[in-house]
Amino acid sequence: MGKKIYSAYGHIKQLAEEELKGLKKAGVEAVIKMVPETLPEEVQKKMHIAKFDYPVATVDELVNYDGFLFGFATRYGSAPAQFKAFMDATGQLWFTGALKGKVAGVFQSSAGAGGGQESPALTFMPHFAHHGIAFVPMGHHPHLSVLTEARGGSFWGAGTLASTDGSRQPSTLEKELAEYQGEQFGKFVNRLQ
Numbered sequence: 085m086g087k088k089i090y091s092a093y094g095h096i097k098q099l100a101e102e103e104l105k106g107l108k109k110a111g112v113e114a115v116i117k118m119v120p121e122t123l124p125e126e127v128q129k130k131m132h133i134a135k136f137d138y139p140v141a142t143v144d145e146l147v148n149y150d151g152f153l154f155g156f157a158t159r160y161g162s163a164p165a166q167f168k169a170f171m172d173a174t175g176q177l178w179f180t181g182a183l184k185g186k187v188a189g190v191f192q193s194s195a196g197a198g199g200g201q202e203s204p205a206l207t208f209m210p211h212f213a214h215h216g217i218a219f220v221p222m223g224h225h226p227h228l229s230v231l232t233e234a235r236g237g238s239f240w241g242a243g244t245l246a247s248t249d250g251s252r253q254p255s256t257l258e259k260e261l262a263e264y265q266g267e268q269f270g271k272f273v274n275r276l277q
């Protein structure tokens with residue numbers, strides 16, 4: 085199992101770590117990797133983008149995994165351009181049908197509740213369709229019915245709200261959703277063996 089993330093300030097990184105716990109609960113072997121950064125160093129500095137220790141994924145290694153969980157730090161209601169660049173480099177894999185039959189899920193982070201808890205998932209679907217990768221949604225969990233506190237996450241996948249300045253950190257409820265998604269996704273992958 086490969087987990088690909090793009091996280092500028094650590095929110096998606098934290099959710100990815102919860103997803104990993106869930107995957108492990110399901111008995112799945114999984115790794116967290118970052119997609120390559122595409123912004124110039126100078127822009128990264130201005131944006132105060134953090135550096136994380138996770139290894140950077142290569143397109144060629146995608147064939148080695150049964151499934152992928154993609155973690156999106158929302159950009160303008162969509163997945164980050166870094167993901168688009170990564171997927172745009174998979175032409176050879178598409179041509180040979182190398183990713184056909186694999187499975188994918190997504191989780192996301194946005195500043196606000198209406199800012200991208202569903203649209204990054206929705207707008208990324210063509211990548212999966214064109215590759216013949218089956219999308220596995222998170223589906224319902226009782227936490228999604230909680231309206232007494234601010235929360236990210238949707239039927240598409242777990243999520244967190246970072247606030248405009250990035251100061252809000254993933255809540256217990258959001259982390260539990262991420263772990264739940266990881267476990268459900270892991271169980272799904274196991275059924276494919």
Ligand SMILES: Cc1cc2nc3c(=O)[nH]c(=O)nc-3n(C[C@H](O)[C@H](O)[C@H](O)COP(=O)(O)O)c2cc1C
Pocket residue numbers: 090091092093094095096097156157158159160161162193194195196197198199200246250
């Ligand atoms: C260029 C840019 C565009 C963004 N667009 C959105 C957006 O459309 N909606 C939203 O809620 N947040 C938006 N954000 C906020 C990010 O989604 C937020 O910083 C991110 O989810 C935090 O996750 P991270 O710490 O893992 O990077 C944007 C941030 C940047 C830098």
